[in-house]
Amino acid sequence: MAQRIDVNDMNIYYGDFLAVEGVSMTIDPKSVTAFIGPSGCGKTTFLRTLNRMHEVTPGARVEGSVELEGVDLYGDDIDPVAVRRNIGMVFQRPNPFPTMSIRDNVLAGVKLNNRKMSKSDQDELVEGSLRGANLWNEVKDRLEKPGSGLSGGQQQRLCIARTIAVKPQVVLMDEPCSALDPISTLAIEDLIQELKKDFTIVIVTHNMQQAARVSDRTAFFNIAGTGKPGRLIEMNDTATIFSSPAEKATEDYVSGRFG
């Protein structure tokens, strides 16, 4: 159920402004790929084009192609809703639906697709997804309570459970730990290691140690100056990026000299 992504010569515009220029990369299935780079370098913008979430922003458009297992996500016959269903996303701040119970939050995506699902199937899916998100033991006694009553780390894992409940191919994570304390961060990082058995994972992070801990491959993005487009500087195995990067800019960044 995990699939590979090929990005070819991607340009991203907001109106006339070129935000990200000329990105090409391959993201391997059942692996964790980390995007690192200074603020404003376009890594989040780029991540959002991988499941067409950028289309929510007025004026945003792309050139180039993103292929999931050889199928261009921006092809004419492709339904953006189906794209997002198969390429899920976890956001910077935990965002469980405040009016729904924990259980309903997990089922939110599934209920959209499948109106008639037996109670036992639902229970099974809720338990499976919450177990998958390492949250089951903490919430199994209060599934009918609102999701907003959980701690920040638990809420984020609930959002991950909600995302994997729809059984996507790829899970995109946009700085999933930046709003969390160190212990919750660790729990999520452990979870990412579990999830990569089943999903292709792409994670944007500000935290280089986190990238080094969780990812198999790392892509470094950088920006030449204000008003200039962000670019992919280099992408390689995480170990290589952190020990012997090919580019000077990467070395400066990972050694903490800027950013």
Add this chain to the structure above:
Amino acid sequence: MSVETTDATAHTRALLTTADPHRKTTDRTMTVLIWGAFALAMIPLVSLLWTVLVNGVGRLSVDFLSFSMRGIYGGDPSGGIYHAILGTLIITGWATLISVPIGLLTAIYLVEYGRGPLARSVTFFVDVMTGIPSIVAGLFVVAFMTIFLDPGTRLGIMGSIALSVLMVPVVVRSCEEMLKLVPNELREASYALGVPKWLTIVKVVLRTSVAGITTGILLAIARVIGETAPLLVAVGVTESINFNAFDGRMMTLPVFIYRQYSQGLSTCQEGDMQCVVDITYQNAWGAALVLIVIVMLLNITGRLVNRWFAPKLR
């Protein structure tokens, strides 16, 4: 290997193109309904403005705008709305003079001083007051004025007081919004220069927000200038010109429209070239056009004042 790849590609393509047709239909239906809701709301707006324009424009003339209805009977088309325009301006003018100081000072109280239970109840009841039915405001003034005056007395100023009851909460709300927009840094900068608080409020806070407050007041006037029911109850009707809001009944445009409407068609004798059967309806439409033009001018001026003169705070 290549067969496998093609299979995977086909599978993925199937995943990415199959959307549940039922969901798609629902989505499209709702899009149509929601656009439809907007279109539906435009039908009465367009129909109303168009009707008023078409029916009213024929009646407009210098005479119509400069004569009163004094001594006009039946289907005589030589009457005009001068007395009603005058009454509307005078009564609304007095209402503005009463409402603006009270409303603005209350807004200053709420933004600059208001803490505790008094401020909370003022905020709450100002909101509640915006919901007072206009006819109740008219009844209140009549009930109140019997303390001082003969029960049958109807005065222009009574209408102004009734309109003020409706206008004050609107003025408070909009002025409050505008005062809140003034950044605290400006106030603190003024205090740091040793300027006392009342002077800071007058010279800094009000000066900064004067455009917004003007807009708010103009919109509040636009909101009450078309009120009919309280004036019908508190001011009564007359066919003559009356400049004095403190002496006798006055005519206003909205009440004029209602009065002409309620008189219905005129009976004309055959061969009377001067008689127009539906002159009352024509008068009503003409007055409605003038009233709508006044309201729209107030609305547009209000919005333009804010756009052109508002200081750039952000």
Add this chain to the structure above:
Amino acid sequence: MTTTDSPQRPARPGGHAERAPARRRRRGTTERGFNRVFRWIATGAGAFILAILAAVALFLLVRAWPALTASEDELSDAVGRIPEGTSLLEFVGPLIFGTLLAALLALALATPVAMGIGLFISHYAPPRLAQVLGYLVDLLAAIPSVVYGLWGFLVLAPVLRPVWFWLGDNLGWFPLFAGQVSATGKVLATVSVVLAVMILPIITAVSREVFLQTPKLHEEAALALGATRWEVIRVAVLPFGRSGVISAAMLGLGRALGETMAVLMIISPGFLVYSLEILAASQHNTIAAYIALDFAEASGLAVNALIATGLALFLITMAVNMTARAIVARRKEFSGAN
């Protein structure tokens, strides 16, 4: 500058009202004196508003009292519309019923459309156009009610008449559409349509605001689960805006309850009947329209009776508005806590 020579109060940021007692204890210079006067003037204006509202309630009650305490004979002598042996309540009851019926029908018509327009402006219309389109809807609120009355009587009633005949012929079994359909179209159903148009901008304005406040986070969460645009609205926007829409609808209800001219000019009034037949003539009237209809000719006890009727309207609209405002206030606390 002046605070440098007052060591007991070294820093006074912003001049907050909590500091007021400390300030009052100080001996005032002229400036401080005027500061205090200015505060009193402003506070007085706030208190005056409360006094006005209290006065409205008080004077209505005082002037309604003679009618509330009068005997049935006195009432029927003074008010031509009240037949012998009818109490004030028996007379006002149908008016209250008519008022509520017209307003609730208007609300039922306006709320779905207003929600649609709110969503249209917040989520469907091209962002650049949204503001202009919103302004167009606001224009509906700027049109004076007497013009609505004129339009409803001369334009809308003839247009709707065939619709009412069709409803009466085909759905006559439904209680609301029963009875003899009026040949003029000047019936409660037409009034409700006009009232619906009049309250549309109020409900739209409030619901548009709450829909726009929907956290982007929740909308994106729904999108990322593969929701269509409508599903995003169903899952994230509507649950978030529910209480806001409810209070908006109640504000609209309050406005519809108190509307006078549109009702007065359109309806052919009926008294002393509780009737659901909204397509039939002379079955209903509303409080506000009744007062406007009879006030000019009334004197003595009849005026007191009219004011008593107005008091009933005042109390109903106050109750509706206070409920709406309380919901809004509670919602503010709720979203502030999150």
